Amino acid sequence: MRADHRRGRSRRNAIMAVTALLAGGGGLVAVNYAANASDVTATAPTTRSAQTISCPDVKGKLPAVPQQAQAEVDRNLQLLDRQTAEANQRLVDTRGQGGPNFVQNAILGPLTDKRKATIDRIAIAIGRTAAKPTGLDALAVCNLGLDAPGTQTSGAGTAASQSPGGAQGDGGNTGQQGNGSGAAGQSNDGPTAADFVDITKVAPNVPKVRRQAGASTGAFTSRCGVNKQGQHNSDNDIVAPGVSNGAHHVHDYVGNRKVDFTSTNESLSAQGTSCTNGDQSAYYWPVLRDTTRQGPDANALGGGAEGNKGAILVPATVTITYQGSPTGKVVAMPRFLRIITGDAKAFTNGTKNANAHWSCTGFENKVQLTDKYPICPSGSKVVRSFAFQSCWDGRNIDSADHRSHVAFADAGGNCASGFKAIPQLTMRLTYKTPAAPNFAVDGFQGQQHNAITDHNDFINVMTDQLMNQAVSCINSGRRCG
Structure with missing residues (x-):
């Protein structure tokens, strides 16, 4: 534990x-x-x-x-x-x-x-x-x-x-004055025009996933809003509990009403939620910014004082869905399970733990980008999507590296020996952004605000009753939530 x-x-x-x-x-x-x-x-x-x-x-x-x-x-x-x-x-x-x-x-x-x-x-x-x-x-x-x-x-x-x-x-x-280069309002360490690609010119690259007999084909959705209330901070209760500004970049939050460096399992379970089904889980991710405009945190830690400049963009939509396994049934997640997907330092760490996916509405089933931001055609929105690890070691709700207790299924959808399939959390965020290269995801200094550093954090605070309801929906092939 x-x-x-x-x-x-x-x-x-x-x-x-x-x-x-x-x-x-x-x-x-x-x-x-x-x-x-x-x-x-x-x-x-x-x-x-x-x-x-x-x-x-x-x-x-x-x-x-x-x-x-x-x-x-x-x-x-x-x-x-x-x-x-x-x-x-x-x-x-x-x-x-x-x-x-x-x-x-x-x-x-x-x-x-x-x-x-x-x-x-x-x-x-x-x-x-x-x-x-x-x-x-x-x-x-x-x-x-x-x-x-x-x-x-x-x-x-x-x-x-x-x-x-x-x-x-x-x-x-x-520390953020830089060398005077870069677009107005944009952080001097990226992104640049080379970090953006016209999605209409990218060849289809999304593989088909085959389901086996006995697959769990249902889905459970939590409708939690888009953070219009502006719950923001630069804390990370998973990686740096008890440390103010432990993330050094700003997070958007939906679900649990109060998540910050002071959070404990007890405090999270006592809070209300923005989710309509009573899901108290904490869902949070680095904000996306319009770098042509100045935000209220231009001189604040986590914001402009650490290279994250611009006005925070509120997502147009946030979709939170739990899906099944293509090879069999899923078991319930334990309450207070922590999962981080992606790597905030993938630009320098390499792609081992990277899990960024960028696309445009109308193109998601054909093209997914990992290390580039998309330039979307007129009328199409930018999409960030996340598919979390769906295999659990059956014992721990966290681990020293915040990764070892969960894992991704293999190419065939199978969990490694000793791991159990759990509902796979998937998230889809859409944005109306300014023209490229005038938007960027928040990140650590030295990571160039590169698209590959996108990541997402999750703490399961569903009651056992609600989690069991989700598992029942998924395993029986129904769509609930």
């Missing part, structure tokens, strides 16, 4: 013990790393045992900086210090939370993405008037380690610029 069943009580009982090491202008916050292992008793850190996030020195690796680029380079070096200080503060604030991969997924990974973008801007600034330095990307990766007071991360900051208590908003905003 999921370790954070008890995290509501753990949060209330947590005792925060931290030491700020400000000597020498380093401004780094130190914390005992054991504090981020939920099963370890935290002890007060000392200057001998304290661990901080330690990042490679960027300034010392730079070639001679042209005078014309000096001011911009200095600003970005200071930003690197602020990013590290903010990450160290998160290390302090989230002690005792998450599983064994929490620090890497929620703190070190996002920090690496931010540093890559900032270091790239430094290289671009130098390259305008001199030879552009290469090989700096290796300096983006930070680690946990014992740090002596006074250690500087980039060699440019002052105590004021590194202090986590000050210019978080300013630091994030500065």
Whole structure:
């Protein structure tokens, strides 16, 4: 069972013990790393045992900086210090939370993405008037380690610029100025015109799925609206429970009325829902934005301060359907099962866990795109579709990597040995978008807002009675909901 069943009580009982090491202008916050292992008793850190996030020195690796680029380079070096200080503060604030991969997924990974973008801007600034330095990307990766007071991360900051208590908003905003390229209102790290394709010129690529005798052919639909109420935040209760802005991009929500970093199984089951059938499940995905217009979160974390610029587009339709297995009957999902489909970092991680599908109304049965956004003909809407993993290990509602407890069926529709077929959650979102390339999905810095990073998150909060009703409909070949 999921370790954070008890995290509501753990949060209330947590005792925060931290030491700020400000000597020498380093401004780094130190914390005992054991504090981020939920099963370890935290002890007060000392200057001998304290661990901080330690990042490679960027300034010392730079070639001679042209005078014309000096001011911009200095600003970005200071930003690197602020990013590290903010990450160290998160290390302090989230002690005792998450599983064994929490620090890497929620703190070190996002920090690496931010540093890559900032270091790239430094290289671009130098390259305008001199030879552009290469090989700096290796300096983006930070680690946990014992740090002596006074250690500087980039060699440019002052105590004021590194202090986590000050210019978080300013630091994030500065970090997104980029190199001045890109369309108005559009994030400078993508997408570009090359990331869009005319769907009428793409050859059909949708395979036919053959059903075997005994297949479960029914369907169960939850009608949950399109989030017109504007339930948005940049949290992710699956990957980063207890961490505000744990997603670093904004999510749309339908279903459960209150889903954020404070959510627990108990709080989710106590909330109302936007679904007409009483389905309290949490359905959420990164927002799509019109990059020609400025949104209200232009300077906010999760939004413009982290590269996600533009006005949030409300979907025209959201369709949530549970389908059967082409090879046999399905069993009920356990309540509070968590599933993530797709990979928010597929642009850099590769396609192993990618599961993005983009199309246009009228073309969905013929063409599905994975790493490109569609240019749709007049009168056709952009479609994002998701087919979640439909095989469950029969035991766990979550796993350390948030993936191992569920899996996709093979090409023939069969689950691997030890896995059971469950109702397959499918979602279809349609949008009326501005002309290409003026829309983009929210994402992490460094992912270029690439279409392949699209993903979707789900927490099953159906009552057992409603889930059993869904299974009965699916297995008997009926359509319900």
